[in-house]
Amino acid sequence: MFFYAFFIILATVLIEVMSKNCGSQHIQYRYCTNEFALKAAFLTIKDSRGRYRARIMKLYSGDRSKLNINKMNRTTIVLNFNLTFAHGTTYAVYGFAKDGSICVDYCNGIRPWRFMSGFQQVAMTDEYITGCHCVEEIGTFLPNRTCLWKTSYMKWKGGKCVWVVTNPLLNCRNVYSDLIDDYS
Incomplete structure (x- = not known):
């Protein structure tokens, strides 16, 4: 239980530090300047190719047909930076489509849902x-x-x-x- 709480706190701190390095961006700015805006829960740890499996809870903007989404509403999210997520934690994710996955660059935006x-x-x-x-x-x-x-x-x-x-x-x-x- 301690390690689970530690990883949640670590992920939150890292996201906040990263957002400060990218400059502050209003969430509406991230929403409008990215191809996709969604609410997702990360289900797996990063694989050897830097991909995570995630369940899309809500797709707010973007063309669903550009993503490989299975019947259980799961897709792949690729982060182009290192970050540790707690299994099942929900995030607002902003990014673009590439090869059927959602790609998130360092400053695109990923934010714990509970902090919005x-x-x-x-x-x-x-x-x-x-x-x-x-x-x-x-x-x-x-x-x-x-x-x-x-x-x-x-x-x-x-x-x-x-x-x-x-x-x-x-x-x-x-x-x-x-x-x-x-x-x-």
Whole structure:
């Protein structure tokens, strides 16, 4: 049990360190700039060719026909970097298709599902896709305001990109009123 907890903590720390090395990226940016966005549970350890078996729990974006997915909703994920995963742990995965597998580069994005805010988890279904025209603005936004970062998204509205004021974001109004008023 100790080793299981140790590996979960180690994987989490490594993912956080890697994301800092790649620069901070809003989850919507990762969603829009990658061919695939999905929720997956890793089922096996890395094989000799750097591949993992994973069960796709939800495919949010991407053409399913480009992947080799079996009847049990399992596919192969190839990580182009070393990382240890806990068996059965769920992650948000962003990547591209190559030879029927999902390939994830160092900065594409892989994040433990449990560390995403409730809003981010829900936004994967509908909201993030509405702002993919705004990818450049999302990518250049500096995420120094955690509340805006975790509770809002950009959308194309009236010929421009705007941050959407959501109910969770309104709860931050007192703390970040100077920034939120700019995006209301």
